[in-house]
Amino acid sequence: MxxxxxxxxxxxxxxxxxxxxxxxxxxxxxxxxxxxxxxxxxxxxxxxxxxxxxxxxxxxxxxxxxxxxxxxxxxxxxxxxxxxxxxxxxxxxxxxxxxxxxxxxxxxxxxxxxxxxxxxxxxxxxxxxxxxxxxxxxxxxxxxxxxxxxxxxxxxxxxxxxxxxxxxxxxTAPFTDEMDLPGYKVPTYAKESDIDEAAKIIQNSKKPLLLVGHGAMISGASRQVKELAEKINAPVTSTLLGLGTFPANHPLSLGMLGMHGTVFANKAIVEADLIFSIGSRFDDRITGKVEEFGQNAKIIHIDIDAAEKNKILKPDVFLHGDVKLVLEQLLPKVSSLKTEAWNKTIDTWKKRFPLSYPRQGGLRMQHVIRTLSEITQGKAILTVDVGQHQMWTAQFFDANYPRQLHNSGGAGTMGFGFPSSIGAAIGNTTGWPVFSIVGDGGFQMTMSELSTAAIHKLPIKILVLDNKYLGMVRQWQDMFYDKRYSSVDLEGNPNFVKLAEAYGIPGLRARRNADVAKVLQKAIDYNDGPILVHFECEKEDNVFPMIPAGASITSIITETPKVKLEKPTGST
Amino acid sequence: MTNTTEKSHSISLKVANKPGVLVRIALVFSRRGYNIDSLVVSPTLDSRFSRMNIVARGNPKILGQIIIQLEKLVDIVHAKDRTDMSVVEKELALIKVKCSTEERTEVLQLCDHFKAITVDMGENYITLQITGNSDKIDAMRSLLEKFEIIEYIRTGKVIMLRGEDQT
The missing domain is CATH 3.40.50.970 (Thiamin diphosphate (ThDP)-binding fold, Pyr/PP domains)
Structure with a gap:
């Protein structure tokens, strides 16, 4: 024995x-x-x-x-x-x-x-x-x-x-299903009285807006979110981590809101008479100046975490529970709303303030992402690092499916984008290619995992979007600190193609917008393990729209300002 | 910094009696730069659990947030703000006072008034034990200040709900 x-x-x-x-x-x-x-x-x-x-x-x-x-x-x-x-x-x-x-x-x-x-x-x-x-x-x-x-x-x-x-x-203890967790409760359904109150607020809304966060994705509530949006005919905006939960190509989709969100999503937040947060936690990247957020709106907030209640702002109704279950409770209690005028207003904003980027000049990261979205028709898994390329990915890649776009949102961890693609590739059962979208800064923090990707022959397309700068910090120094570029120049970057080759990974290079589609197709067609593409991008490009940290959403900037801006008061 | 003029809050917790629980609780306060003024921990009748009473001062909104963040901890069964609720609240203090034999009578009179007891006495000093709510202890201490207080130590608040229900 x-x-x-x-x-x-x-x-x-x-x-x-x-x-x-x-x-x-x-x-x-x-x-x-x-x-x-x-x-x-x-x-x-x-x-x-x-x-x-x-x-x-x-x-x-x-x-x-x-x-x-x-x-x-x-x-x-x-x-x-x-x-x-x-x-x-x-x-x-x-x-x-x-x-x-x-x-x-x-x-x-x-x-x-x-x-x-x-x-x-x-x-x-x-x-x-x-x-x-x-x-x-x-x-x-x-x-x-x-x-x-x-x-x-x-x-x-x-x-x-x-x-x-x-x-x-x-x-010698037996395997067991028994647990000793007297203080741990798993929330499920919201209180019926809260649901009724929320339904009443929804029915009285003329300008509703759904704000979808990571909680909705984690809960597996894509279908319920779509059903709700279509049932009450409400536009839908997403946080960075919520992207894909509601399809980007849906006519009611407004894309991402917040600091680098679309103008129309941010305008909608200001004008809405109801902000319905579905598994989002009103992060400072979303709210801007909290005191001025949703001033004209009733707020409903679904969260599985009771500690999110009133943490940032006080909702009219807090629905404590699992997003999917709570939406299933709520759906039979709401009916179609007359939102035609509201949706029409939003459509005019969409036409007036579309996301765009300059076509002239050198290779644009935005163009790489937009082309990737088009070539793959959105059927791709993306793990993204942190910085300008991340925001452009959120803006220009149409995420239509949950769990296809992976970001370090709350922490903003540089170095996340590449190793996370290794885990995503191993867990990927979609049959879609995996892209690791990294900047030259973040990639160099964890690129030693090239050997891990190589040895397991993981089908990862590593897209290095290289502007030879820590671009997001440079952008702030450009806009708010008199262009005093301090410790953002990544002079000394390696030859990324040769670096990949040193690990036995083939490397490709693109320097012009015209080369992007061709080189991406080549990377997609390669099927013998990882491949790296080095995009040598425009060095000084800024991400817009932008709401300076701590500012009200109405202070959104859509192009490089001609005058010097005040230093932002919000965190980072 | 905690503003000393802010109101004291009494928070009572029921927690799993496991190592590390106290640190986890303390960290929820220190993360926001909040100080714990007093703390009492003791096992309940059921030794798997402990009861804690914490007194802290600060912005009531932030303390409210701290309390729900405490409740979120896996090992915490519940955390409740008992301020202004119908509770029995007691503290105990030991106060060692320098006093000559001539001053002793006055000290003992004071002691009698506050229903304090003498727990140690010598030629030039006397040690008193007082129990009661915070105000009573504060009052006695301030009256004793005309003598020289050599040492003073005070437990945290122990709190129990009035009525039949468990705290």
Whole structure:
């Protein structure tokens, strides 16, 4: 009988199997050896990253793509600290992760042992929950709880710190579905009285606007959002992370709102008499100056997280529950609204203030994205880094499907775009190509994962949109700081084509707008693993429209101002 | 910075009795630069849970937000603002006062008035124990200030709902 007793590491792998985990992303080290040893005999596939931050973004990309929990496995000390940026990124965007960090042996805790760090202490504020396991017999319950917490309610990362002796010691406790979580509740339906009140407000609206956020996508409520929009004939705008939940090509779609959103979406927010936030949390990128946001409007807010109630602004009705279930409650209680005049007004704005970009001059990032949208007919998975290229992707790529556009929204983590494409490619079951849209700045933060993409022959098209600047910061310095370009010049960028080739990845290059379609087609047709395209773009181009941080939405700027602007008062 | 003129709020929590819970709670306050004025923790009749009472000052809107962010923590069963509710509220303080044998009678009179008791006494000092609500303890302390207070320590507030229901 004795040989049937599993050790802690084997118990964890059995739990992962029971949770349906097929792939994990990680990097070994001294304390983690028992787990990697157990993995040697396991069917679970390990994707070996080149840096733990990379592994965490990969698991994040996998989770965003599949809706399942992404699993990370790293060693103690620096292995664990390197995951923190990735964990924070997942936390800010409600992405379900289980992060397994190995730890020094229990008796060494608190003694500054080699590669010991207080991992759970360091991560308290950036996880949904965490555990420090002291007894291998707790593992079956803790693993069960961790997966449950990560993916229910408002999803998020759960960290489990695993001392090496817990990994090596025997676990005699049975596998279990029982959990000990007396303080944890998963919201479902909203209160019926709140639904009735919301329905009444909706029925009285002449100028309704739906504001769709990530919560709607996570909840899988695309169909319900569309049904509601069509039933009450209301225009729909999306946050960055909400894009794709409601199809961009729908006549009622206004695209993204907020700091770099469309003029018509932002005008609609100002003019609407009802703002119905569906799984969005009124981030400062959306509201601009909060005091002036939605002044003319009633506000209804659906959120699964009770702590979002009144956090930024006080809605007329807060519907606490899961977006999909709440919309199903609400749908039978609303009927068609007379919004023809409202939609007509919006159509005139759409015609008057379309998104556009200059056609003259050098290669434009906007043109790359627009062409990509057209060539793929929107049937593509995009993981995007952070900066100007990200905003142009949000503006010029028509996302018609949920879970096709992956962004680090809340955290704005540079370095996210490329490794997350590796996770997305592994989890991708759509058959569509995966594009990693990165700037020259962010790509250089995590490009060591080129070997990971190469070795797994992942079909990723890495589009490096290179303007040899940290473009978004340069834009601010241009507009608000007298063009005093300080530490934004990325002089010294490598030859990205040669760099790819050094990893055995073919590289292509484009320098003119006229070359874009051809080179993108070439990249799409390539089917032997990753390929990189280096776009040498216009160096000084600015993203418009733009609402300066902290300013009212009505201060939207649509082209380079002729006069010097005041420094923004809002955060970053 | 917490403005000292802002109103005190008494927050009572029922939490899972697990390591790290206190840190998680403290971090929700410190993230916003808020200070915890006093804190009491003790296990409940059911040893799987603890009860905590926290007193903090600040903008009521922000404290309200802090409380729902506390409730969001996985290990917190509930967190409630009990300020202005019908509760029994008690604190205990120990006050060590320097006093000569001549001054002793006056101190003991004060002690008697506040229903405090003497828990230690020597040639030149006397240590008093007082229980009651915050105002009573503040009042006694301020009256004792005409003598030299050597040391003063005070528990946080323990709170219990009046009536049959559990806090």
């Amino acid at each position: 004795k040989e049937n007793i599993l050790n802690g590491a084997e118990t964890i792998l059995e739990c992962l199997k029971r949770e349906g985990v097929e792939t994990l992303f990680g990097y070994p080290g001294g304390s983690a050896i028992p787990l990697f040893d157990a993995l040697y005999d396991s069917n679970i596939k390990v994707v070996l990253s080149r840096h733990e931050q990379g592994a965490t973004h990969m698991a994040d990309g996998y989770a965003r793509q599949t809706g399942k929990v992404g699993v990370v496995l790293v060693t103690s000390g620096p292995g664990a600290t390197n995951t923190i940026t990735g964990i924070y990124t997942a936390m800010m965007d409600s992405v379900p992760l289980v992060v397994l960090t190995a730890q020094t042996i229990t008796s060494n805790l608190g003694k500054d042992a080699f590669q010991e760090c207080d991992t759970s202490g360091m991560t308290f504020t950036t996880v949904k929950h965490s555990y420090l396991v002291k007894d291998p017999n707790d593992l079956p319950r803790i693993m069960k709880e961790a997966f449950h917490i990560a993916q229910t309610g408002r999803p998020g990362p759960v960290l489990i710190d695993l001392p090496k002796d817990v990994l090596a010691g025997p676990c």
